[in-house]
Amino acid sequence: METPRTPVQPMLWSGWGDPGKAVGLDPAVRELLTEALGVTPPTGEPAGFGDVRLPAAELSPFVLASLRSIVGAEHVRTDADARIRHTRGKSTSDLLKMRMGDGSDAPDAVLLPGSHHEIAEVLRVCTAEKVAVVPFGGGTSVVGGVTAQRDVFAGVVALDLRRLDKLVSVDEESMLAELQPGLRGPQAEELLNGHGLTLGHFPQSWEYATLGGFAAARSSGQASAGYGRFDDMVEGLTVATPVGDLELGRAPRSAAGPDLRHLVLGSEGAFGVITSMRLRVRRLPARRRWDAWRFPSFQVGRDAMRALAQERRLPAVLRLSDETETMIGGGSGCLMVIGYEQGEPPTFPGADHFGAEPAERWAEGRYAGPYLRDALIAAGATVETLETATHWSGLPRLYEAVKLALEASLGRAIVMCHVSHVYETGASLYFTVATAAGDDPLARWDAAKIKANEAIGLAGGTISHHHGVGRDHRAAYAAEIGPVGVTVMRAIKKSLDPVGILNPGVLIP
């Protein structure tokens, strides 16, 4: 058992990340916002921490006493600080609500269990008492994945897994590590790096997101071309459910029935709580190096990515911005960023070779996006992202459809896109949108998002490549898997969580 030394700075309650890393806006950017998007500074100040309106806590003294007896009194928190910090995730809508002082989705209590056994007991008590349980890792969901639907329940508790933060064991022969779900990205890397190992999983949420969340939401990191998605790394899982434990993964692959690991992966806390994972690890590379190219168009760049994927010579990181995203970054054409760890990086006749610098700059700022979003929101802009994926032949249509839908709905908006996850048969599209907040930013974005989701559905894309379903994508998800898929999902839910206490309102249509 090893524990990380790096402490985690508490996340900014009303925005993203480490408050010490907050950024300001360049005057030039402010000017661009005004001129290009008609952004006007918000009138009035955002709510302060003390202004947040929390609902009256609902848990009965009996339930609280039961929970205290399981996890220890000091690990049941009902103070405003704990409740506010476990209210919703980190979508732009989530942040806007907090800035308005809307704490209506706060849990009644935050539990900090210390073991699988305690979690199993909490699920037992909460099932008996009809208390909703929101498994809570880094709280970084951007799709409403930790926003409880209070409904019929006798209260809502957030089950914060931060105390499950151990590297349990390393099997260097099998290149497997047993890790606990509450470890944040940097903590897991620190522990593994100590053994000369790495997960190689670096999503933008890496600083705060947890291993359990990566698994539960099918995360995909920036080095997915070389290391695979997080679900490719999950070899074994221990899951506590209201009806008992699941222990999955005796071999890398098996023909013993359907692969039930793939039911837990992507289950977003609705089927159970992941309490331990056996993850495939790799040797820490000697160096992580960078390279960059400029392509004349998004299509030409995508064709080059496709060739690499289909010839199976992908570097670790492969990422291509469209013309707009490249322009916003100060360039022209379409910028491709390559991260590689061995040998030579790929070369592209007909494209312009930039060398390492633009890619290194990208790599330095790779976790900065959400900090910048806070500054943009403060300046009166709405900035949000959404992503999808489909097969290569369908990508041009999907790209155009989503872009058009967003632009048509929002009017003055910057819609930019990149491809950052590629496969032999297809790729993801990741859109970033900036527009003026307007009088009702929540309604304005919701309307645009509905149009974007419709466009994704009509163009045959999946509703999410790596953000997940949460509450925000539930309707689109139901359409994607169809009525028979919905029937199956409900049946699984009912079998594992008969009372429906786990993350109610999330995932299950």
Place this chain on the structure above:
Amino acid sequence: METPRTPVQPMLWSGWGDPGKAVGLDPAVRELLTEALGVTPPTGEPAGFGDVRLPAAELSPFVLASLRSIVGAEHVRTDADARIRHTRGKSTSDLLKMRMGDGSDAPDAVLLPGSHHEIAEVLRVCTAEKVAVVPFGGGTSVVGGVTAQRDVFAGVVALDLRRLDKLVSVDEESMLAELQPGLRGPQAEELLNGHGLTLGHFPQSWEYATLGGFAAARSSGQASAGYGRFDDMVEGLTVATPVGDLELGRAPRSAAGPDLRHLVLGSEGAFGVITSMRLRVRRLPARRRWDAWRFPSFQVGRDAMRALAQERRLPAVLRLSDETETMIGGGSGCLMVIGYEQGEPPTFPGADHFGAEPAERWAEGRYAGPYLRDALIAAGATVETLETATHWSGLPRLYEAVKLALEASLGRAIVMCHVSHVYETGASLYFTVATAAGDDPLARWDAAKIKANEAIGLAGGTISHHHGVGRDHRAAYAAEIGPVGVTVMRAIKKSLDPVGILNPGVLIP
């Protein structure tokens, strides 16, 4: 739409494969059987085709008329020939029963539907009339995967998918092909090769097994190191179930909930009938070349395989026989067979390089094993295979445990093994066992198999790496996924097949 030109020779009813390819036994082998194993030639002749005892057909005239109206009268077969040829699969026990004239597991009728729509209608009628339906591809299961449990049902029909044998479309940009499930291995390759493409999926059952079966049973082919398992190739699936259709796979990968494709893969016909598949294809390589090495021990050879897997420089085919299997093949030490398609094959300091010849010999005989089994059974031996997988660090213990269990149960027996599917974190073990049939070969093998399954469970292996669960592994499968896994599987089954008509007795514990 393209249809294969290669006709399929009807499979030998009482044994394996194309009757024209039957082999005899070398006198030297006969001598070895007698001397090493105490095999004595069987007394009496095996049952002839006309001797097979079939149960009286149970389907009511009403059901038969309904089924004829759906698929056409000529596609509802109730003759002895059709019934016998759809009785059970091709495990050694299955063959022994047929040789005894035991046709008790025959279906009442064999249906040959021509479309997804017809299959959906058949499922509807059979649900209403409580008729069991056994989805039937090549009929090559070696775990009882097509052996109906008649029980409570008003009859049993085999749903033979051979008429669904089209290459529907090819998307060369996405490297995807839509193929129907009734295509046999060689037919699918013939159609794809015509476009310069290949699946690269070559299991030993390849001559007769179908694409639908590969998916439903999570097949893994001899070139899995280079091409992945069959489940890695399945990008999209259309499934007819008693409650409606499932249409899965909008993108290579998605974060839209659990990956429901992985519920259909490995579902062995118990959840629905796969009626179409979008499969990842690759360019047909210019050449497929071979190489071979001799390692001083199984462990040293496995370590070399592990290094290739963990360094991600696997050739297309990688296979290592243990000392016994190498000796039975006429060699010494441990033979490693390598198939490669580009560049240079890996080299191994400290091992003996044989060059291509032994590997080419293996490749020529790669589909011959089951033909040889027929000859051995005819000579009075019992020959069977079983396979498992686990992580690299657990392989030595798993190998010893299974070998010991089989030897302890059978007494005089040859137990040999190879590793033929490797991953970064682990590998498969494939055992072949030869022993004297004895007075009651079925009971003798069943007893040994139970001991082997126990050993696999205790040593932490999966009950099957690529043969599947069927009826034979049901108990071990239940132990592997545990009571909560069983609960989930039963819930899924109930949601998709409420009356339980699909492949009753198979898979679901």
